[in-house]
Amino acid sequence: MTLLDLTPRVATSDRLATLPVLIIGAGPIGLAAAANLAERGIEFVLLEAGDEVASSIRLWGHTRLFSPWRHVIDPASRRLLAAAGWTAPADEGSAPTGRELVDDYLAPLAALPEIGSRIRFGTRVVAVTREGMDRTRTAGREKTPFLLRVQTSYGQIEELTGRAVIDASGTYTSPNPLASTGLDPIGAADVDGLVLHALPDVLGADRATFAGRHTTVVGAGHSAANTLIALAELAEQEPGTRVTWLIRNPSAIRVSSSPDDELADRAKLGSRVDQLVRTGQITLVDSFEISRLQPNGDGVRLVGRRRGDDAFLDADLVVNATGFRPDLGMLREVRLELDDIVEAPRRLAPLIDPNVHSCGTVSPHGFAELRHPEPGFFLAGMKSYGRAPTFLLATGYEQVRSITAWLDDDMPAATEVQLTLPATGVCSTDLASGGSCCS
Known part of the structure; x- marks a missing residue:
């Protein structure tokens, strides 16, 4: 652990402290972020482009995941659900299909009042920036609210402000091109x-x-x-x-x-x-x-x-079925620090390089590896892995647990990152939105 890893959350202005955390994407990782924030009493708004939670997973709901139930339920989400009388799947050693993951876990989680009341469906984020600032302005940046421009399902353009942003929008809607060059094939x-x-x-x-x-x-x-x-x-x-x-x-x-x-x-x-x-x-x-x-x-x-x-x-x-890559277009005005090859956060990239690591050999990581030069902005879940196909849901859950602890100034919890993953084998998910046939 380095001294930099212990740096507390950036100082906030009075106004910034009153604003919610903005979460992009109501898939497994976005909902897990919401559950962790709810447990800590931190206000948030969850923005989902689809008309219901886990819209990308529903597209491949017929596919069975690799990981059993015990690895695909976020701990904070499990606690909130249990308190509301939810019963976990009977056989937690079995692997659910995507549809079962949604119906038996994610939909009940999103229906909890402390989470469901804060979800905005049909709200697609088209740009992320700072209020009154493009990416070139530095003075006072860390105390300036984030501004998200969104388009609703009715075509309306709105702008929302927040104290921090967790982008858990996944990659399923951004497939790699068929051409071996990484470009769309001619024709x-x-x-x-x-x-x-x-x-x-x-x-x-x-x-x-x-x-x-x-x-x-x-x-x-x-x-x-x-x-x-x-x-x-x-x-x-x-x-x-x-x-x-x-x-x-x-x-x-x-x-x-x-x-x-x-x-x-x-x-x-x-x-x-x-x-x-x-x-x-x-x-x-x-x-x-x-x-x-x-x-x-x-x-x-x-x-x-x-x-x-x-x-x-x-x-x-x-x-x-060539895999996926992150859509970074909406983040043009955000100061990102991405690895040149994997397109993951620079500190995370060596830990997930698919030339070296499988799903089960990825080291535990949290806010410290996910930070960018833009204070308070995080990529989480499959999108944080860039082009690396080694993501597991359990990894994303630990990411957002650490991030939310950091947002709450709980540095011991934020830095004590622990994760137990299924080992051996080569893992390639080629899926996104926080859920996959590998997760």
């Missing part, structure tokens, strides 16, 4: 509607979209694996359904199939995909670097390079 607009978001409900609501068609899944992580398994099952039921798996590396090292993985469901996922490839139910195309997309009849042609040669692959549909 992407010409095949709009044929490239689909990660984790479609292949065996449920989206069944008719994929039945009898050839789908190429692009990506080397666990969201790709979930979709591949579902498509292979669909192919057994619907004639003409074909599945291709395209990755840019020689192997999909992110999909764990280790028998020693403490998250058993994660290991089973990788093993199942391996088996489907071996039996020919999934066609694997490795070392393919996409550069361009072209219409091809009613389908799409992926054009690029493979092992030094020009290559192409035709499909009816493409699922983009």
